[in-house]
Amino acid sequence: MGGMTGEALLARRDPAVLLAATLVVPLVLLRVREPGPVVLLWVAAMVAARALARVPWRRLALGQLPFVAFGTSLVAVNAVTRGSDPLAQVVAVLGPLEITDVGLRTGVALAARTLVVGVCALAFLQVVDPGRLLGSLHQVARVPIRFTVALTAAHRVLEDLPAEWATVRRAHALRAPVADPGRVVEAPVPAQAPRLPASPTALRRAAFALLATGIRRSERMAVALETRALGALGRDERTVWRPARADGRDAVVVVVVVAVCAAVAHAAR
Structure with missing residues (x-):
């Protein structure tokens, strides 16, 4: 937001x-x-x-x-x-x-x-x-804590997607096969950012890797929340960091x- x-x-x-x-x-x-x-x-x-x-x-x-x-x-x-x-x-x-x-x-x-x-x-x-x-x-609209915490975790994942996308694209570019193994590749000029492959195949591979990474990260978050007994306490028993009141x-x-x-x-x- x-x-x-x-x-x-x-x-x-x-x-x-x-x-x-x-x-x-x-x-x-x-x-x-x-x-x-x-x-x-x-x-x-x-x-x-x-x-x-x-x-x-x-x-x-x-x-x-x-x-x-x-x-x-x-x-x-x-x-x-x-x-x-x-x-x-x-x-x-x-x-x-x-x-x-x-x-x-x-x-x-x-x-x-x-x-x-x-x-x-x-x-x-x-x-x-x-x-x-x-x-x-959660506090004013009385939405269950499971939904609000899940939305918070999902928002954090979405915030990190641009950085993860850039990381995946650079990793794929480093592992890309060289067309001529015997050719000497000159180092890029420091002032210029390296060009990443923009073919449909490269973008499709990067999107699939980003999807798999997001699913694994979401699963780890869900396991962590369940391990901490999310939702076990009642609404009046749970403490909050920022009390909200209309x-x-x-x-x-x-x-x-x-x-x-x-x-x-x-x-x-």
Whole structure:
């Protein structure tokens, strides 16, 4: 997850509450129809993410690119598939495809909803630390300890995957057969990184080795957790390093998010 900042206002709120608020946004905006209110909500979400989560403008812009691509596909599909609506009027014809005003409005509304969800996800990743989130899920959301600890271990494995991938690739490059055993190979220039093989076969071998390494490491973690009797103690008997607790200010965050999204959803129906 992204870099946590202690100066952000949302960083002081409980991570499980922030996760719930993030997940409730697409649910409340599920039946949007008009794009205007949702576009205004997207602009407000951008400003809130910058002010309350301290997400840099550059990261907000770059993080929106995948959602823009998906939103564009929503506009394109809805624009040409809403012709059966009795209120739809054809605004353009592209060969056998008819673009309707209802389809364009619906597609833009869905695309704006996608962008709103993307902004919420970026703000969430900016202020929430994975360790605090999993601890809060166990203490506040009452998720069983087996799941939260397993997720913590899985997150650690995922964090180490880039370094392990680089190690596997370099190891395979060192063991690669030399095309001409009698040829003298010059040492690479120190300022230049050695080029690793990029053929499909080399990448497939490296991916398989990384998968096998990850499975073995996960198995060792599972055995270690079972050896330490994970889950044997009750919830009230287990001590925690970082106590998590939701208060009234966390409830205010959820109420504000739900109220704003509900108002926008009502106006956009």
